[in-house]
Amino acid sequence: MDAPAAFRQQLLESIPRLRRYARSLNFDVSRADDLTQQVLERALSRWQQFDAQREMSVWLLSIAHNAHLDTLRREARMSVTDPAEMQSAQDAAGGDPGTDVGLRIDLLSALARLVPEQREPLLLVCVEQLSYAEVAQVMNIPVGTVMSRVCRARAALRRFLDVGAAAAPTLRRVV
Amino acid sequence: MAERYVTDEEISAWVDGELGPADRARVQAWLQTHPDDAARASRWAADRDALRVLLGPAADEPVPEALRAAVMRPSVPPRWALAAAAAGLLVAGAVAGGAAVWQWQQQRGAHLEAAATAGWVQRAVFAHSVYVPEPRHAVEVKAQEEHLARWLTRRIEVPVKLFDLSAQGFELVGGRLLPDGAGKSAQLMYQDAQGLRVTVYLRKPEPGAETAFRYEQQGELGMFYWVESGAGYALVGALPRATLLTLAQAIYRQHPGALPPEGTPPPAPPAGKG
Numbered sequence: 437m438d439a440p441a442a443f444r445q446q447l448l449e450s451i452p453r454l455r456r457y458a459r460s461l462n463f464d465v466s467r468a469d470d471l472t473q474q475v476l477e478r479a480l481s482r483w484q485q486f487d488a489q490r491e492m493s494v495w496l497l498s499i500a501h502n503a504h505l506d507t508l509r510r511e512a513r514m515s516v517t518d519p520a521e522m523q524s525a526q527d528a529a530g531g532d533p534g535t536d537v538g539l540r541i542d543l544l545s546a547l548a549r550l551v552p553e554q555r556e557p558l559l560l561v562c563v564e565q566l567s568y569a570e571v572a573q574v575m576n577i578p579v580g581t582v583m584s585r586v587c588r589a590r591a592a593l594r595r596f597l598d599v600g601a602a603a604a605p606t607l608r609r610v611v
Numbered sequence: 612m613a614e615r616y617v618t619d620e621e622i623s624a625w626v627d628g629e630l631g632p633a634d635r636a637r638v639q640a641w642l643q644t645h646p647d648d649a650a651r652a653s654r655w656a657a658d659r660d661a662l663r664v665l666l667g668p669a670a671d672e673p674v675p676e677a678l679r680a681a682v683m684r685p686s687v688p689p690r691w692a693l694a695a696a697a698a699g700l701l702v703a704g705a706v707a708g709g710a711a712v713w714q715w716q717q718q719r720g721a722h723l724e725a726a727a728t729a730g731w732v733q734r735a736v737f738a739h740s741v742y743v744p745e746p747r748h749a750v751e752v753k754a755q756e757e758h759l760a761r762w763l764t765r766r767i768e769v770p771v772k773l774f775d776l777s778a779q780g781f782e783l784v785g786g787r788l789l790p791d792g793a794g795k796s797a798q799l800m801y802q803d804a805q806g807l808r809v810t811v812y813l814r815k816p817e818p819g820a821e822t823a824f825r826y827e828q829q830g831e832l833g834m835f836y837w838v839e840s841g842a843g844y845a846l847v848g849a850l851p852r853a854t855l856l857t858l859a860q861a862i863y864r865q866h867p868g869a870l871p872p873e874g875t876p877p878p879a880p881p882a883g884k885g
Contacts, residue, residue: 441778447682448674455678456670460662469675476681543658543665561627562659563666568629587623590655597658 439483446492447479453564454496460559461504463544471507475500497564498574501556508552546596554589557582617641622648626655680853731791732836735812735845736829738789738798743808750785750800759786763797769815769842770867771797779858780804809848809855811862816843824859826852835859839866 439447454475458468478499479486486495547555560571561582568586572579617638624630625638642649742749752759754773763771766788773783781801789796796814816838824837833855836845844866846859 444682448679451674451678451682452670452672455672455674456666459669460666468669469678472678473681476678480682543661547662559662559666562662568624568627583620583624583629586627587620590623590626590658591619593658594651594654 439480443483443486444480447476447496450493450496451476453493454500457497457500457559457564458504460547460563461500461556463548471500471503474503478503491570494566494570494573497560497566498576501574504556505552542597546593549596550589550592554585554592557585558589558593561586617645617648622652623655626652626659676851676853679851683853683857729836731796731812731814731843732827732834732845734789734791734796735798735810735836736832736834736847738796738812739810739832739847742787742798742800743810749808751787753785754783756785763788763813767791767795767797767813767815769797769813771799771813772865772867773799774811774862774865776801776858776861779854779861781809781858784808807849809846809850809858812843812845812847814843816841826855828852837863839863842866 451472454472455468458471458475459465462468462471475496479496482499486492550558556575557571560566560574561568566574568579568582571582571586575582577585621630621634621638622642625635625642630638642652752762760771760773763786771786773786776783780803782803784800784802786797786799789798791814794815796812799811799813800808801811802808820838820843822838824835827834827836831849832847833850833852834845834847835855835858836843837859838844844862846855846862848855848858850858
């Protein structure tokens with residue numbers, strides 16, 4: 437049976453947010469849109485399992501979380517990205533020309549250096565503005581675990597940024 | 612009362628507004644007397660804001676067509692699609708999740724003979740651009756007038772149905788009669804809640820006119836056009852292709868002669884290229 441129009445309409449309205457989350461996990465636009473497309477197709481095939489009283493955005497983000505994990509496992513990639521790749525990804529993604537380019541690279545490369553288990557909850561809380569309870573649903577972990585991972589993520593991010601600032605000449609040369 | 616030690620996790624949760632009132636007050640009191648921790652909380656909040664500024668804009672970008680299409684594509688062929696398939700207007704596309712994905716037939720090589728857009732379709736586009744910008748006299752006869760469908764049917768000698776596009780968010784504004792080359796045509800105008808208008812142009816086709824479902828874009832206007840059951844249809848609008856396709860499908864489903872009763876064998880494909 438086909439997904440009803442109301443469901444599809446809600447799905448359409450969720451696309452910008454999904455793209456944002458996918459982009460924060462994969463800096464490359466086409467990889468991010470591939471992930472988004474995967475999420476949309478999975479959501480369409482599971483529409484009958486969606487409880488309309490739930491928040492669709494949280495449901496979709498949990499599908500995205502699992503789809504991203506599947507991709508990571510399949511590719512068995514390291515989460516560390518080298519600064520040169522970061523720069524080209526940043527160029528491709530565009531961005532506000534007014535912002536200090538060096539700062540953007542620092543923040544993106546620091547983010548890329550976090551392990552996925554820390555990076556995801558940090559992004560879900562900071563950028564997607566989910567509550568800890570919602571993050572727990574998305575990632576299927578206890579709320580206490582969310583709290584400790586977010587804390588460790590921000591401490592690690594800060595550490596990488598401070599180190600980055602100290603090692604500034606190296607990163608700047610890439611620009 | 613002895614001060615309880617405040618953990619990093621509590622400070623982090625405080626930054627995210629996740630603490631209950633009692634814990635919140637306790638952490639705030641702590642931060643007021645522990646400037647190093649307060650500075651750290653402040654940096655964490657700034658990092659959060661920086662992430663939002665850096666990664667937020669992706670949600671403000673226009674949605675790529677491919678993603679929109681992924682949502683609107685039907686995954687199971689409904690009954691009308693089976694009838695359209697039998698008429699040669701649909702082909703089964705790639706299999707997705709076990710169900711065939713139906714796609715409107717793409718232009719075949721044979722249609723390269725008719726390289727230029729058919730004259731009547733150009734007239735439909737022209738009529739669209741003439742009447743759609745009109746605020747008050749967009750239509751000649753308003754939707755509420757009962758005789759609209761009958762009058763147009765008599766004039767253009769083709770059954771005119773007032774298609775219901777409310778499921779797609781479009782309401783009928785009304786219609787008008789137009790010259791169409793040596794003959795006559797009907798233009799129905801629909802409008803959505805934002806005031807965006809699409810037109811459906813109907814006319815009697817030449818004998819042996821090609822029936823294939825086609826899409827074209829001219830500037831900001833997209834159009835789908837086809838011939839079915841002795842009537843030529845052209846849907847014109849400044850909308851993305853996928854949205855226009857949804858409207859075209861809705862119109863096709865409702866054409867006079869659509870949805871044969873249960874048990875009726877599907878119609879034979881039209882003679883000639885389809």
